[in-house]
Amino acid sequence: MEAEGGESPHEAFAIKLNRLFKSVRSETGEAYTPRAVSEALTQRGRKISPSYLYQLLKGESEPGYAVVEALAEFFDVPLDYFANSARGRELNTQYEVLAKLGDNNVRELAFRAQNLTPEGLRNVLRYMEFEEHRTKDDEHTSE
Template identity: 35%
Template sequence: MPRSAELPSLAAKLEALFRSRPGRPYSNQEVSDEINRRARGDGTTVSASLLQQLRSGSKTNPTVNTVEAIADFFGVPAAHFLSGSADGVLPEERALLESMRDNDVRSVALRANGLSPDSLRMIISVIEQARRLEHLDENNDGT
């Protein structure tokens, strides 16, 4: 079997992303609504029906702008859809991607960018203390 036949399809990668949210999968409509709410300067909009066609595999060649808009929504690089892994996400990236979907977590990470190592250590210490106070790391070592 040729190597290209072994690679997961765009539909499979999209389906994995739609199902990546804990609790319940994203719906086509909510993804479409959020992409269109964010409407980038290039005028790209994505309909729920287009998302359904891409997920089902009935449409397999979206525009670059569409791929970029979908990738932006899910917090993955557009190249995710070109990679050869089963869902385009490395196992060690999965937890990070899931946590970065939370706007508050993303905000903390973005605001910490560029701080000195000493400042970052102080912030990590504060976060670790807050996690202990909220009993979030009782079943692991907190790292």
């Protein structure tokens, strides 16, 4: 059985779980590690080893419902996040954007944008649109 993007269900789950590790931050702002997630889940009465989490992240194992439920609860996402449904795809798109916001360059851009005037911010957005079109044009000419 294949997931929507052509990957196996193990790989599809791994992609979604990796996205959560990249987009959801701890209270200190740090990215979670499999060890930290394992320890937190164990404290909540849900024993999942770090090595099993690594297997899930690599797409080497398929989790049972209880594991999916525990991970959804830990990362504070609806169970639908892991589903291959319209709602699941919508949630994944949202978390993909959050993962990109975790990128240092994007965070710096957002941080610095708060000091711009409305006109300055419009200029930055126009420049970003220009770069986006230029990049797409470069990709088409190189094909």
